[in-house]
Amino acid sequence: MPNSETRERTASVSPPVSPPGELAIRPAVQADMRAVRALDGRITGLDKPDYWREMYRRYGGQDGRYFLVAEGEGKSIAGFVIGEIRAWEFGSPPSGWVFAIGVDPDGRLNKVGTKLFADICRLLKAAGVETVRTMLGRDDELNMTFFRSQGMMGGPFIQLEKDLS
Amino acid sequence: MVRLQKATQCALYAVLELARDPGRQISAADIAEKFDLSANHLAKVLQGLTRARLVESVRGVGGGYRFIGNPKRVTLFEVIYLFEDIGSADDRSDGGDTQIAWALSRVTAEIEDIAVSTLKSITLATLLNVMVKRDNGISQAAAD
Structure with missing residues (x-):
């Protein structure tokens, strides 16, 4: 069962954003973490308990940080999205960042990702930012195609890296 | 600056025009006229697109070409790759x-690498949506 205290705290910061129905988008609560972790494990093939514990601690119900889940029929978790507002990195005005999204592979093409992305964008916009960004691997065609289909395009920043070994 | 060969440009215009309404048949002459393309050049390109199973030719009265791919699956890369040495x-x-x-x-x-990953991430449906949004924006501006 969800921890009622946690649910209350989360709801006060970031109220449910979609009406209940076949698919409800709402802020994640502690009790969702097992399902979210399992879903991520199915998608990535990696079980990351510490990572998800930390993600919830940092992004669940925090101001300017958004951790949403899509709840399907039977209260099952069909997907999740995580983002936050970042400001003044290399001169960039405050902007939204979406840095994690996952959809149950069996539920793809049911607009789960689209609804999650639309809701986090709505929350980010309500918080006052005008741009949402993300960063992906060049070969991550699945997510790249998804974000493109949502209207995202190449932005003014470029990611660089250096091999330190 | 990315420069696409004439054949690639012809292919993109033809595929996107046909994919706008997959059920519709359009003659090569109509496509050539609309985009100011060489009819001969376009005919060769359409043969290539037919071999790639992106379009099919329909014979007879009212015949022409129609799109037979899945706009949500076919990316710009798949079209461009047919005519360019890329990737x-x-x-x-x-x-x-x-x-x-x-x-x-x-x-x-x-x-x-960046060009290829960009082209692989944009489906025909995504590009057509951009076009629709632009048209809607222009209509809205005109109404205002």
């Missing part, structure tokens, strides 16, 4: 086995 392995031919040639090839490879 192939290291094709460095000049400069020999020198450090300068190696260093330059790393830069050109980076540019090509």
Whole structure:
């Protein structure tokens, strides 16, 4: 069962954003973490308990940080999205960042990702930012195609890296 | 600046025009006229698109071409790849086995990687949606 205290705290910061129905988008609560972790494990093939514990601690119900889940029929978790507002990195005005999204592979093409992305964008916009960004691997065609289909395009920043070994 | 060959441009115009309404048949002459393309050039391109199973020709009265792919699955890369030498392995031919040639090839490879991943991520449906949104924006502005 969800921890009622946690649910209350989360709801006060970031109220449910979609009406209940076949698919409800709402802020994640502690009790969702097992399902979210399992879903991520199915998608990535990696079980990351510490990572998800930390993600919830940092992004669940925090101001300017958004951790949403899509709840399907039977209260099952069909997907999740995580983002936050970042400001003044290399001169960039405050902007939204979406840095994690996952959809149950069996539920793809049911607009789960689209609804999650639309809701986090709505929350980010309500918080006052005008741009949402993300960063992906060049070969991550699945997510790249998804974000493109949502209207995202190449932005003014470029990611660089250096091999330190 | 990315420069696409004439054939690639013809292919993109034809595929996107046909994919706007997959059920519709359009003659090569109509496509050529709309986009100011050489009819002969377009005919060859349409043959290539037919072989790639992206379009099919429909014979008889009212015949022409129609799109038979899935707009949500076919990416710009799949169309462009038919006509351009893009996304192939290291094709460095000049400069020999020198450090300068190696260093330059790393830069050109980076540019090509970015171009390929961009083209692979944009489906025909996504591009057509951009067009629809632009049209809606223009209509809204006119109404205002």
